Amino acid sequence: MIAERYRARADAFEAKVANVRSDQWDNPSPCAKWTARGVVDHVIDMHGVMLGHQIPRTDDPLTDFREARRQVQEALASDRAKAEVATPGGAMTLEDHIDQVVSDDIVLHGWDLARATGQDETISQADLDRLWAAATSVPPELMERFRTPGAFGPGIEVYGREIPVAEDAPLQDRLLGYVGRDPVSKSS
Template sequence: MISARYRARADAFEAKVANVRADQWGSQSPCARWTALEVVDHVIDMHGVMLGVQLPRTEDPLTDFREARRQVQEALDSDRARDEVSTPGGPMTLEDHVDQVVSDDLVLHGWDLARATGQDETIPPDDVDRLWAATRSVPPELMERFRTPGAFGPGIEVYGPEVPVAEDASAQDRLLGYVGRDPLSKNF
């Protein structure tokens, strides 16, 4: 199930990367300090973090993402998936760590990339529901740490400050606002 969820999310993210035009890589993303290219670079870097390796880089973000996802998928589909790894939240299996971090990143940063490059921003409803439940279950003191820049290391910001949305906002917009994105703003 975790492997299949990762595969589906990686397919969707890869399609977005493949659809970025050459002149869009410098476009500002909803992540204040990142361009479209930097969003993809971050996702690739996090794949390496999950595996405990420095992933090779080329001049092509699509090639680099494909290699990163290949390595993570290979790990998920092997006995290594059940290996225990150390995480900021305590020990867990590699597959759980991938599922809770990089797989979820593919969804949220897929939205960031889509917004930055004018692509379809729709997050699958099952992913919205799953991420909403996961983020809302985070204890307030830990969520405060997630929202504090640098709390998990230099330059690392898990979520931004909550962005208020209308009470009747869609589930996707409520999720995006909760994790610090303004689902209505095109100005960033």
């Protein structure tokens, strides 16, 4: 299940990366510090964090993401997937850590990349339901830590400050606002 969920999400993210035009890589993203390329670089970096090493880089974000994805899929298909790893949230299996961090991350960063490059921003209902349940189940004191830049290490910010969204807004908008993205403003 975890490997299949990752594969589907990686397929969607890879398609977005493949559809970025060469003149769009420097477009600003909803993540204030990153361009479209910065979003992809972050996703690749997080794949490396999950695996415990840096992913080799070329000058092509698509090639680099494919390599990062290949390595994660290889780890998920190996005995290593069931090995316990230390995480900021406590010990868990590598596959659970990948599922809860990098797999979920590529859904939100897929939205960021789509917003930055004018692609389809729709998040699947299954992903919306899962991510909303996960985000809203975090205890308030831990959520505050998630929203504090650098709390989990230099340059790491799990969620941004919540952006108010109407209670009756679509779930995608509520999720995005909750994790610190402005679902309405195209210039966020």
